[in-house]
Amino acid sequence: MHDMSHATEHHAHTPPQGFIRNYVFSLDHKVIGKQYYGLGLVAVITGMVLSWIMRIHLVWPNFAIPGLGLLSKAGAPGGIVTPEYYLQLMTMHGTLMVFFVLTNVPFAGFGNYFLPIQIGAEDMAFPRFNMMSFWTTFVAFLVLIAAFFVGDGPPLAGWTSYAPLSAVGGAAGPGEATGQTLWAISIAIFCIGQLLGSLNFISTTLDLRTKGMTLWRMPLSTWSWFITSCIGLTAFAVLLPACILLILDRTAGTSFFIPSGLVINDKLQPHSGGSTLLWQHLFWFFGHPEVYIAIVPAMGIVSHILINSMRRPMLSHRVIIYSLLAIGFLSYMVYGHHMFVSGMNPFSSLAFSFPTLLITIPSTVLVLIWIGSLYGSKLRITTASLFALGFISMFVSGGVSGFFLAQPSLDIYLHATYFVVGHFHMVMGVAAIFGMFAGTYFWFPKMFGRMMNETLGRVHFWLTFVGTYCIFMPFHYLGLAANVRRYSAFVDDYLQPLLGVHKFITIAALFTGAVQLIFLYNLIHSRFRGALAPANPWEATSLEWTMPSPPPFDNFGGRHPVVYHDPYQYGIEGATNDYVMQDSPEEIKSVRDER
Amino acid sequence: MSHANVSIATPQPVGVMESSPFSIPSKKLVMWLFIVSDAVTFTAVLFAYGYLRNATPNWPHPFRFSPSIINVMVMTFILVTSSFTMLLGVRAAKEGNKSKAILWTFVTVAAGLVFALLHIREWMGLIGEGVRLFQNPWGSGLFGASFFSVTGLHLLHVIGGVAVLTVVALGYKRGRYNSDDLEIWGLYWHFVDLVWMFVVPFVYLLNITRAS
């Protein structure tokens, strides 16, 4: 563990030489942040293409998808998706999105880039660990993607990989031989990467704050990354052994998760005594905190951006932080709400239902603070602030269904339906993605030194906003109509009349996906052709805007900024501007200046 | 550590950075955090074992006083003692007594090795009696699965610790590492000892063969 001791000596004012050191195995947190972002971009594009294939297959089952037959001869003969292959695509979609997009970009990506800068540090506390955590994650990604190309394709057990399906091996269906093993290995590696990252984030936040940057004076985005890393430290610590036990079940003949007398395809399985519920317990003990790992950074980023656009602080800086902390704690006590229909002890359903309803309180407090602060503010409309508003909208629309799902008696009906799909796509998927978009439009000038195109940005926002509502809102109605999820076709019976809704959704999904090309174009075009960005294009106050865009290699040019104010001194009368930067010694008679 | 402004570890230059809330070097904080995380990992594995054991009627009780329990007693004695010698090593390092520190660290490493060897010998014994990851002559096959997973995970930590302590002790000798590094990896070693304190009662002592 050399890096531990040498991290302290890492202190280079000149960037390292050579391509490899600069861009591949770079120790610079800014490069690593961009690497996470890039990996997330690749993952999100892959995941989105998979979702298109699924949506197309659902409503036009006989449509041959060009090229798919080449990827999997058995799974999609002639480009027509088989029911099994549908599930395999779905599993990869979920895994890529949850782990490699929602965890990677808002937390590891933006966090890496901006956490050190926002607290006035030169780099992470352990740059070498940081590099290792990215490359570990990258290996996890490769292992997962490899599942497409081995044996009979990727696994079909879903992103939750429920046992016994995930544990018994090839007998359970295509992809359950090699593919599922690769899944488990990939996720185990992913856990290690996240654990390394969390250690680094926590120690950086606690130890590398520059003079005057007290904990309360950290921007809300930094707070959210810090809280997320605390959640990650213990949540991934449970998924890791769970995956190891799953790998043992699959490869070494143990039966932790496989019950006695299990018959698959008329064959009695040579396992006995395990418990499928055990996997669910271990998985969801990680899984629920994980959904907050995905959303909490977005909450912080959005708050950070909104304050800047409103030109005034939130109603309460501290209550936001307290709410985020409360969410972090409660997230450990609610995981059983995913297991109401699993055959879990009915008494625990009650015990999980109550904290689940409790967790809506801090969530609601957050929303009320956002809306209360917005009320009467002269909001500057930018693409970033639009996406921040979109985040709130999505979070509320998706969160409301949580109240229903939190009650076991209602959830028994809703659990296996599209209602849940609607819920988590809005509250976690789209909301967190909106957080990422907001972060991208806001920070792009800092990261790349060029402005993004605002007009294209707004077009992108409105089309995406309308499009995502069109996709995910109808899911709730489908769910209420008892449309089951994880089915590859709705050919007969009571689902037939719902096909129209599905067609609408598919068209909306293809449309919204196509709209993302505008974003991609904007991203790439602005990267090379965008107008040059000034140091502080948004007239913002936090430390990332005190340096040139893009920041120099060592962030603050070897000096340590001194911080005099909390990060949100906006709308200050009598100040030189309407805002006072965090590192400006200017005196302010503001009641709200945190110490 | 020539540059004052990034001395993440050890004395923080006054007036440049906020002081760390815990007043310990970052490296040490990271080790503590790792320990928290690893403790959760071990808890999950031990809970999985307990969960299954509790739900299994024909759980085997294969550990006889001789040789198993006696062996465990010896192993516990060795591991706890190695923790103590580690402490002596760190103390010596903090007092600046380098050769003494290195000596005690290597005593610790040796004890760790003996522990690992005894453990592997015990495994071999059980395997000789027919215990496998999925079956054994006495009852539920889950016994082998959980026994080998729990003790295997612990054994991996021991072997890892032996390797790292060797590297750190040698590096300390050559001046590559300082007493802080020794102390930090000492923390790790104590933690490995601490996990064993839970493994013994739950994995061994609850599964002893009784006369009745």
Next chain:
Amino acid sequence: MKTAEEHKTGGITKYFVVYLAILVIAGLQIVIAYQNIDPSQMIFRMFALAAIQAGLAIMFFMHLWTEKRVLMLTLAFATIFVITTMNMIWTDSFRLLGGVPFAKYQ
């Protein structure tokens, strides 16, 4: 380095006593293991003793006792909190037999 000073002044006796105490508790566990008591009692006692051992090791061998109090509180709270919440898994363990729900009640 406050702790370093204390290492010097603290003397070795204290640690030797802790070391012995841990060993004695380990012995005590073995004695308990051979008593004929209710399994739940057995588990409870084993756990209590192991927790004392662990506490001694953390506080003295790992010097958490002489670090800043806030470090001890933070670490202890985080670990105990997470481990406590994980205890929800037991409810199912008690109703399963060989992995079959409600088997005990049939």
